[in-house]
Amino acid sequence: MNPLEGTAGVRGHREIDLALLDNAEALERNDPGGMLRAIASAGAQVRESAALAAETDLSSLADEGRPRAVVVAGVGTAARTGDILETVAGPRCPVPVLAHRSAGIPGWVGAADVVIAVSASGRSPEALAAAEAAGRRGARLVAIGAPDTQLHALADRFRAPFIPVPRRAPARASLWGLAVPVLLAARQLGLVKVNEADLAETASRLDADADRCRMTLESFVNPGKSLALDLAHSVPIVWGSSPLATVAARRFGDTLSANARYPAVAGALGEAGRGRVGLLDGVYGGLAEDDRDIFADPSDDESGGPTRLRLVLLRDGGLAADEEELDGEPTAVEERRAEAVQELAERRGVRVSLITAEGGSALERLASLVAVPDFASIYLGLAHGFDPMAVPAVSEMKELVSP
Numbered sequence: 005m006n007p008l009e010g011t012a013g014v015r016g017h018r019e020i021d022l023a024l025l026d027n028a029e030a031l032e033r034n035d036p037g038g039m040l041r042a043i044a045s046a047g048a049q050v051r052e053s054a055a056l057a058a059e060t061d062l063s064s065l066a067d068e069g070r071p072r073a074v075v076v077a078g079v080g081t082a083a084r085t086g087d088i089l090e091t092v093a094g095p096r097c098p099v100p101v102l103a104h105r106s107a108g109i110p111g112w113v114g115a116a117d118v119v120i121a122v123s124a125s126g127r128s129p130e131a132l133a134a135a136e137a138a139g140r141r142g143a144r145l146v147a148i149g150a151p152d153t154q155l156h157a158l159a160d161r162f163r164a165p166f167i168p169v170p171r172r173a174p175a176r177a178s179l180w181g182l183a184v185p186v187l188l189a190a191r192q193l194g195l196v197k198v199n200e201a202d203l204a205e206t207a208s209r210l211d212a213d214a215d216r217c218r219m220t221l222e223s224f225v226n227p228g229k230s231l232a233l234d235l236a237h238s239v240p241i242v243w244g245s246s247p248l249a250t251v252a253a254r255r256f257g258d259t260l261s262a263n264a265r266y267p268a269v270a271g272a273l274g275e276a277g278r279g280r281v282g283l284l285d286g287v288y289g290g291l292a293e294d295d296r297d298i299f300a301d302p303s304d305d306e307s308g309g310p311t312r313l314r315l316v317l318l319r320d321g322g323l324a325a326d327e328e329e330l331d332g333e334p335t336a337v338e339e340r341r342a343e344a345v346q347e348l349a350e351r352r353g354v355r356v357s358l359i360t361a362e363g364g365s366a367l368e369r370l371a372s373l374v375a376v377p378d379f380a381s382i383y384l385g386l387a388h389g390f391d392p393m394a395v396p397a398v399s400e401m402k403e404l405v406s407p
Contacts, residue, residue, distance in 0.1 A: 020236045020387045025229050028220045034386050037393025039263065040219055042173035043378050046371075047211035049181035053169055054203050057188040060167045065118065065144055065192045070099065072116040074195065076186060077104045077134030081175040082122035084255060085186040091248045092187060092366045093196045101195075107133040115142040120189055122182055124175035126153025135159065148185045165189075174393065176262055179255070179374070180210065187367070202365040209368050213375035228379030231316075234357045235266065235384055238314035239288050241280075242270040244373075245342040246335070248366060249273075249320040252373035256316065259381035263392040266384065273317075273341055281345060284352050288313045315349045317342060318373050320361035 076086030086103025119138035123131035139162035151168035159166035217228035244250035257270025361369040
């Protein structure tokens with residue numbers, strides 16, 4: 005029996021509806037909340053949030069000089085913005101950056117530190133508790149989220165800068181709207197070098213990928229739809245070859261879970277090489293030589309065959325030479341590891357989808373690794389008959405834990 009089949013899994017294992025993926029009108033009908041449009045707005049999010057951050061007086065952040073540490077507090081997509089700040093700042097960042105995913109803030113945070121509280125809704129308990137604790141301890145605070153909310157009120161109470169990010173979609177579709185203000189706050193502190201050209205190029209990259217993945221393009225020329233078909237009826241393994249690519253890999257794991265309801269293993273390729281690469285030899289991985297059919301049609305795996313692993317490898321070899329010397333894992337080592345795991349997978353008959361970073365800045369390279377997987381997760385969910393905007397389990401979870 006296929007592990008994805010059963011009382012709750014039959015729907016998830018049904019055959020991919022190719023007619024749906026290549027029918028723009030049907031896609032739009034099956035996406036009533038407009039998740040595809042929300043993801044396609046990523047470039048516009050960069051521009052809008054950069055403008056809103058520019059209109060916010062952030063000078064108080066830098067008045068006391070360089071902080072001892074920066075804590076980015078939030079959960080889910082909000083916490084991913086802390087990961088983005090850490091990777092974009094890179095090994096030259098003069099202070100530690102921590103993405104904090106629990107309520108409140110670490111016990112060591114005090115007046116010498118900066119806390120960036122992030123919540124797309126403006127009412128996340130974790131972000132609110134972090135802002136409250138930062139204000140009480142005298143830490144420098146900046147808050148980012150929906151305007152006219154509890155988070156906004158807390159920022160006003162502690163006379164802290166608040167960068168408004170209008171909420172037009174779920175947080176997972178608002179990654180860039182939340183991430184850019186975090187980066188610009190850190191720039192005010194002298195921790196990252198993100199200039200207007202970097203933002204413009206990143207927005208243009210996201211616009212271009214949204215155009216390549218638009219719903220009117222058929223699967224064979226649409227990288228988002230093609231990747232969705234690659235992942236059909238598989239257990240996705242998403243590994244990033246560098247710290248920046250690992251952020252993108254974990255982001256893809258998040259969106260596969262929420263938008264497509266697919267289980268996924270996501271993380272750093274360096275960690276995988278120390279143990280998780282054993283998945284390739286597991287029950288969903290390699291087949292014994294005697295069990296392989298070299299004449300089999302590759303499409304058989306997507307049409308009712310056994311559930312198999314599908315490796316998605318995100319490669320980023322764009323680090324500058326001087327950064328390599330500061331990084332514990334030089335680019336050359338990361339690239340050799342990526343080539344090795346790809347060869348191991350191919351030896352075992354595990355198919356590989358490869359996405360390679362492009363762009364001149366860290367932020368643009370990250371965008372090039374995030375955009376197509378974002379679309380793929382939505383197309384995969386739509387092809388299985390799910391509404392990617394509505395995630396019942398998330399709503400029920402919130403109801404169960406609310407006081």
